[in-house]
Amino acid sequence: MTEALLSLQGLGVTFGGLKAVSDLDFDLPRGMLGGLIGPNGAGKTTVFNLITGVYQPTSGQILLEGRSIRGRPTYAIAARGVARTFQNPRLFPDLTCLDNVRIACHMHGGATLLDSVLQTPRSEREEGEILGRSERLLESFGLAKYRDSEARSLPYGEQRRLEIARTLATEPKLLLLDEPAAGMNPQETEALMRLIHDVRDRYRLTVLLIEHDMKVVMGICERIAVLDYGVKIAEGTPEAIQKNPKVIEAYLGEEQ
Amino acid sequence: MARRALLVAVVLAAVVGADWAGIRFLNPYVYRVLVLCGMNVILALSLNLVNGITGQFSIGHAGFMAVGAYTSAAFTVYAVPPLLGAWGSGGWPAGLAFVVAILVGGAASAAAGFLVGLPSMRLRGDYLAIVTLGFGEIIRVAILNIDAVGGARGFAGVPQRTNLAWVLAVAVFTFFVIRNLMRSFHGRAFLAIREDEIAAEALGVPTTRYKVTAFVIGAFFAGMSGALFSHYTYLHTNSFTFMKSIEVIIMVVLGGMGSLTGSILGAILLTAMPELLRFASAERLIIYSLLLIVLMIARPQGILGRREISLRALTPWRRARPTPVA
Numbered sequence A: 001m002t003e004a005l006l007s008l009q010g011l012g013v014t015f016g017g018l019k020a021v022s023d024l025d026f027d028l029p030r031g032m033l034g035g036l037i038g039p040n041g042a043g044k045t046t047v048f049n050l051i052t053g054v055y056q057p058t059s060g061q062i063l064l065e066g067r068s069i070r071g072r073p074t075y076a077i078a079a080r081g082v083a084r085t086f087q088n089p090r091l092f093p094d095l096t097c098l099d100n101v102r103i104a105c106h107m108h109g110g111a112t113l114l115d116s117v118l119q120t121p122r123s124e125r126e127e128g129e130i131l132g133r134s135e136r137l138l139e140s141f142g143l144a145k146y147r148d149s150e151a152r153s154l155p156y157g158e159q160r161r162l163e164i165a166r167t168l169a170t171e172p173k174l175l176l177l178d179e180p181a182a183g184m185n186p187q188e189t190e191a192l193m194r195l196i197h198d199v200r201d202r203y204r205l206t207v208l209l210i211e212h213d214m215k216v217v218m219g220i221c222e223r224i225a226v227l228d229y230g231v232k233i234a235e236g237t238p239e240a241i242q243k244n245p246k247v248i249e250a251y252l253g254e255e256q
Numbered sequence B: 001m002a003r004r005a006l007l008v009a010v011v012l013a014a015v016v017g018a019d020w021a022g023i024r025f026l027n028p029y030v031y032r033v034l035v036l037c038g039m040n041v042i043l044a045l046s047l048n049l050v051n052g053i054t055g056q057f058s059i060g061h062a063g064f065m066a067v068g069a070y071t072s073a074a075f076t077v078y079a080v081p082p083l084l085g086a087w088g089s090g091g092w093p094a095g096l097a098f099v100v101a102i103l104v105g106g107a108a109s110a111a112a113g114f115l116v117g118l119p120s121m122r123l124r125g126d127y128l129a130i131v132t133l134g135f136g137e138i139i140r141v142a143i144l145n146i147d148a149v150g151g152a153r154g155f156a157g158v159p160q161r162t163n164l165a166w167v168l169a170v171a172v173f174t175f176f177v178i179r180n181l182m183r184s185f186h187g188r189a190f191l192a193i194r195e196d197e198i199a200a201e202a203l204g205v206p207t208t209r210y211k212v213t214a215f216v217i218g219a220f221f222a223g224m225s226g227a228l229f230s231h232y233t234y235l236h237t238n239s240f241t242f243m244k245s246i247e248v249i250i251m252v253v254l255g256g257m258g259s260l261t262g263s264i265l266g267a268i269l270l271t272a273m274p275e276l277l278r279f280a281s282a283e284r285l286i287i288y289s290l291l292l293i294v295l296m297i298a299r300p301q302g303i304l305g306r307r308e309i310s311l312r313a314l315t316p317w318r319r320a321r322p323t324p325v326a
Helices: A044-051 A074-079 A097-104 A113-118 A121-140 A156-168 A186-202 A214-220 A238-243 A245-252 B002-025 B028-053 B061-089 B091-120 B125-144 B164-182 B185-195 B197-202 B207-230 B242-255 B260-298
Strands: A004-015 A018-029 A033-037 A059-064 A082-084 A174-178 A206-210 A223-228 A231-236
Touching: A004 A044, A004 A206, A018 A044, A018 A059, A018 A206, A018 A223, A018 A231, A033 A044, A033 A186, A033 A214, A044 A174, A044 A206, A074 A082, A074 B197, A082 A156, A097 A121, A097 A156, A097 B185, A113 A121, A113 B164, A113 B185, A121 A156, A121 B185, A156 A174, A156 A186, A174 A186, A186 A206, A186 A214, A214 A238, A223 A238, A223 A245, A231 A238, A231 A245, A238 A245, B002 B028, B002 B164, B028 B061, B028 B164, B028 B185, B028 B207, B028 B242, B028 B260, B061 B091, B061 B125, B061 B207, B061 B242, B091 B125, B091 B164, B091 B207, B125 B242, B164 B185, B164 B207, B164 B260, B185 B197, B185 B207, B197 B207, B242 B260
Parallel strands: A033 A206, A033 A223, A082 A174, A174 A206
Antiparallel strands: A004 A018, A004 A059, A223 A231
């Protein structure tokens, strides 16, 4: 049994009187492609925000490779290897695709402000590395032709790809994808599923994704947790989840 | 390294040459306008780093200028004579003392920027604007009540050391520091904060630290501009009112938020325009306001938008430089 890369233990958060997530236990083994599903407002994105430190949990523990990341600021959690995309792509709209990816290489820069101002050999070397790494990423995502285009000018599907490419520039261990297929047509969704699979294998990532498109979830996830009103109501393989009466009830309502 | 030393030497020679030519061939009035242009260029460039590039709306820039102006003036008046004695009144020791005074002004202002920035960078948009506005006014009123620097009488007896060469040298220095910064991952971190703070943070950019950094660097250069100002003309807190901050914001917006060359253009235009309109004495301010309105309607993104004027566009033979690939 390998140690879980991500382990949520009794995780909970309350906003005022609202329990957005309560007592959530979830383990994601290294290399696994996990899914987090549930009806609207079930607290899925809140879980992502808890993991990435955007919200502070009111109870419970978040372990990454066995070490707690609870209470750490978002950028520090990113430095520990957690990268995420957002429900609506949060690209840097007025910057070029290249710069979008280059910004994500931030953590690989060790040059001081003074190095940069004086353009010392160290700073120049690092900038060269960042440029090379970013160009290779754009290339491997088929975005090289948009290198110098503003991110806002890209077609929607490409924006989603760019967002994933950008997260990979941080060299994450854990990739959190928030509804990657939202707003995509069936062809784009198909391509996206292949992409997520490829990326996981090529970069040896662990992936956790939130998705409403059941074809995606059932098609690529190896383990699924179902949330409803902030509570985990089921966990298991896609097959088991599809047959679980509680899940069916949460999605379709109780039989009369 | 040798190339860079050569570049610095050429710039210094050009700056001193410009000053020499300015004194010799221009009438004192035009010369004075040029000096003011240079000071405003420094202010606009430094504010652009905060407002245009990092996207934080600060309207207290005159406050930082005041800190730099008064600290450096106090340094020259109170610290230089005991240190250098008669030496400090002219020649190269005085020049050296002035360099130190400019840096002292910048450093004091940067320290003020750090103190104000640390708590206020947690605020966004309007709230930050109000805090910085408040800071600017507090500084001005505080200085107004310090008797050692003249208080309401103004600070008299500050030696007039600033000339066109000094101003141009600091302006060029400011430009190159910010330009080089913008070509590094530090500079891109500033841009990322402007574009999407949440995404920037999620990609590993410590946004609060960078916002404070931008604020401190901006304050540093504003302080240097203040130091030049205080060694040039009669020093009184009336020069650092809220209106001065607004004036600098207009320069940045007019030139194009985020564009360095735009800030330079905006600062020169806004300094020169009121002077060029002097022929229309009474209607001057009306024409000036109208011009601003027309410009903003015609180009709301500023004259240059986010583009830069590049020397490379003027020297096509250099354009084919291959991009380095690691």
